[in-house]
Amino acid sequence: MPVPRLVPGDRVRFVSPASPPTREAVARGAEVVSGWGLQVELGEHVFDRTGYTAGPDAVRLADLDAALRDPGVRAVFATTGGKGAYRIAAHLDVAAARAHPKPVVGFSDITFVHLALLRAGVPGPVHGPFVNWTDEYYDADCTEALRRSLMEPEPVVVRSDPGEYTAQLSTGGWATGVLVGGHLDSVSRAVGWGLPSLAGAILLVEDHHGTGLGQIDRCFAQLAHTGLLGQLHGVALGTFGEFETTTASGTTLADVLRHWLAPLGVPVLGGLPVGHGLNPASVPLGTSAMLDVPAGTLTVDPAVR
Structure with a gap:
């Protein structure tokens, strides 16, 4: 079952369920997504760092769950993959995700989050670019394809x-x-x-x-x-x-x-x-x-x- 598409003015949240991103690349990701007319918010612990993860398990899970629970947050973007999502994926608030389904974008280690959502019958995962953004990695066509996948209900x-x-x-x-x-x-x-x-x-x-x-x-x-x-x-x-x-x-x-x-x-x-x-x-x-x-x-x- 599809989830509601994004429209200009919608709030979206950047979170870090796995490894830590860089501030410069996240700023560029926010610039790209804001350019679609969306309001970008950052999870409280996006830039935390504990070894190779973006903060302790509890805070990474709290940020992700907070985004899933907030009905006003219309999409969730993972900043990066790396390591750590496998430690929290089994504990997601899937009941909240079912109540407020929304796109959850990422890949690599974020696959654990996507699988957990699908296992619980929650629609909306998108295997797509991270918002730890570099223009050398994601060109204009790639950027437009991500936008279309979230804002246009076409195959x-x-x-x-x-x-x-x-x-x-x-x-x-x-x-x-x-x-x-x-x-x-x-x-x-x-x-x-x-x-x-x-x-x-x-x-x-x-x-x-x-x-x-x-x-x-x-x-x-x-x-x-x-x-x-x-x-x-x-x-x-x-x-x-x-x-x-x-x-x-x-x-x-x-x-x-x-x-x-x-x-x-x-x-x-x-x-x-x-x-x-x-x-x-x-x-x-x-x-x-x-x-x-x-x-x-x-x-x-x-x-x-």
């Missing part, structure tokens, strides 16, 4: 780029289902406590860096051995960062992905500009989607109405 069409690494994994066919997923490592670590149902879903996965190809292998093994991969209707592959240039005794990322995905016998569409790369697409999660592999498109129902 989001993400086109496969044949030049992207994961395009070589594309198969054939068509698939429909609810789009679920995000950062692969986060999805796999949420098994058993934080995942929504994957039955009949299209799984969106992307990743960036880690401990080598074995990390990707372990993630898919976790999903396969629990029977979750076998429930899917399709798979959408985004960018995989440094994994795309990593080899292990001749084994490549493509080899690892084929090992787990080919036996599923479901449509797979790669080459999607979703994830940690430059100018990532903004993609609603928890809404109906269609994979059209021959056309090279992932079409997702809007997050907003």
